[in-house]
Amino acid sequence: MASAPQVSGFASRLATSKDSVRPTLISDRVYELLRQAIVEGDLAPNDRVVESEIARRLGVSQAPVREAVKQLAREGLLVHVPRRGNFVVEISSEDAEHARQVREPLERLAASMAAARLTDEHLRELDELVARMREAVEVNDVGRFRDVDIAFHTLVVQIAGNPFLTRMWEVLEPNLRALRAIADPLFEGDWRAMADEHGRLVSLLRAGDPGPAADAFADHAAGRSPVPDRRAGKKPASR
Template identity: 45%
Template sequence: MTDHLGSLSELKRGLLSDQIYELMKTMIKDGTLAPGEQLVESQLAKRMQVSQAPVRDALKQLAHEGLVSHVRHLGNFVASYSDEEVAQARFARAELEAIAGRLACGRLTPEARTQLSGLIERMHEAADAKDLGAFREFDFVFHRSVIEAGGNSYLPRWWDIIEPGLRSMHVLGDPAFEGDWHEVADWHKSLLDLLDGDDPDAAAALFRAHAAGTLLPEREAGDAAAGDAAQSR
């Protein structure tokens, strides 16, 4: 009986640390916990009204994923990123999305197209409401949905690895962007139009350009995509 009770105790601790991990991950992703902010186990445990053990477990998992940095003798901090790391994240995302755009081109199911079109409409609604948080969520869902539509089971797993970093670095849906968010939503319509076509090279080029953060107007982005596609042939 004692062994079973011990196992149950560990299970409860594991479930609790998972919940704390998810909560802290969300707080890092939405900026509640800012890059460089120190994460003190005792303070977090008191704030969440739990013991320090599951908080410690959650911090270890977040550190493993690169969202938390442990500095010897100083403690844990929300990861901050150098310009080089941001550039590397942008490059990784661009190449991943280029692959996804190529694979999804001409393969969208009616259900997938309806979902993507609906997400663009919701982006416009969020832009009207000046709700950047909602806009960013619809933006992330749009891109992950395209990755899923490509049919390669490994790509969504890779996206899940880099998404937290993309969020905390603001590589996607940068809050500092001062342009027209309706225009950003319209760029997604251009991406969707290419997925409906039969030119995987053009789809890959435009997805790569969009993900690279060039934020070109629709006509220029299309021209750039066509040029890139021509060079790749």
């Protein structure tokens, strides 16, 4: 990991944002500032994010900076290294592709098995998770959306009822979170459409036909579902 970044663009961003931080909820403003710095490259992969330095430059206490850093870590944009600090995540396209290659057959199998085992209670739980995704979209909380998205796919794996599949998912899931292979926080497409896509997946499970459900979940895992990403005019690479 690199040492604390000496990026003039980021230092300049902090200096010019000092006054604008105070009138709003401070942790939210710091979060927006840091996220924008990561998205626009002022903070590069492997740069260290030093809470005390950011607080000093903005003229605020460390508490709101710490909350902002925690939120960014939840979204997969920062990673905490014990005894070293917080760093901007570096994700190679090769790593993300490897994760998708493993995820796709797992999701296909889970959906196929779950479609044959669904109960009314399972469906209520899945519908509730989709509703929570839509609530997260309404308040623009990407971190909450990611958490619910992961909970959705974890529940489908659990419904499948195969303990070996569950164990494999438990190994894969933290890596999917770290690699942003579920609900990429930098996705610039329609989050509401992404929530609706999960509603469509529930409808296919509710129909009870394992084939179409398995195909849809596999396409979803591989990024082939029709949810556009404005960054490249393409479908997003992850869900």
